Amino acid sequence: MKKDIETKEDVVILVNTFYESVKQHQRLGYIFNDIAKINWELHLPKMYSFWGSILLDEQSYSGNPMVKHIALSKITTLTEVEFADWLLLFTETVDSLFVGENADVAKSRAANIARLMLHKIQNVQVL
Ligand code: HEM
Numbered sequence: 001m002k003k004d005i006e007t008k009e010d011v012v013i014l015v016n017t018f019y020e021s022v023k024q025h026q027r028l029g030y031i032f033n034d035i036a037k038i039n040w041e042l043h044l045p046k047m048y049s050f051w052g053s054i055l056l057d058e059q060s061y062s063g064n065p066m067v068k069h070i071a072l073s074k075i076t077t078l079t080e081v082e083f084a085d086w087l088l089l090f091t092e093t094v095d096s097l098f099v100g101e102n103a104d105v106a107k108s109r110a111a112n113i114a115r116l117m118l119h120k121i122q123n124v125q126v127l
Pocket of ligand 1: 028031032038046047050063064065072078082086109110111113114
C-alpha cells in the first residue's frame with residue numbers, strides 16, 4: 001500500500017527514481033547528459049533540498065532555478081514539448097510511489113513552477 005511523502009528518505013526515493021527515468025528519456029536525457037553534462041553527485045542532493053524545502057518545510061534549498069533554466073534555454077531546445085515530457089514523467093513517478101496530500105502538493109507545485117518557467121523562458125529577452 002502506498003503512503004504519502006513524509007520523510008527526507010521519501011524525498012530521496014522520489015528524486016532518485018525521477019532522475020533515473022529522466023536519464024533514460026529520449027529528449028530529456030539528451031539535455032541532462034549531453035547538453036548540461038550534469039554532475040549527478042551535485043545535482044541530486046540539490047534536488048533533495050529543493051523538494052525537501054517544498055514538501056517538508058526543510059528550508060535547506062537556496063538557489064535560483066529560473067535563471068538556470070533560462071540560461072539552459074539559450075543552449076538547447078526548451079519548449080512546451082520538453083516541459084510536457086518533464087511534467088508527465090514527474091507526475092507518473094509521484095503516482096507510482098506515493099499517494100496523499102504531499103504527493104498532490106508535489107504534483108501541483110511542479111506543474112505551477114513548470115508553467116512559470118516556460119513563461120519566463122518565452123518572455124525574458126535579456127538575462
Ligand atoms: C523541460 C524541463 C526541464 C529541464 C530540461 C530541466 C533541466 C535542468 C538542468 C539541466 C539543470 C541543471 C542546471 C545547472 O546546474 O546548470 C536543472 C536544474 C534544476 N532544475 Fe530543472 N529542468 C526542467 C524543469 C524543471 C522544473 C519544472 C523544476 C521545478 C519544479 C526544475 C527544478 C530544478 C532545480 C531546483 C534545479 C537546480 C537549480 C540550482 O542549481 O539551484 N526543473 N534543470
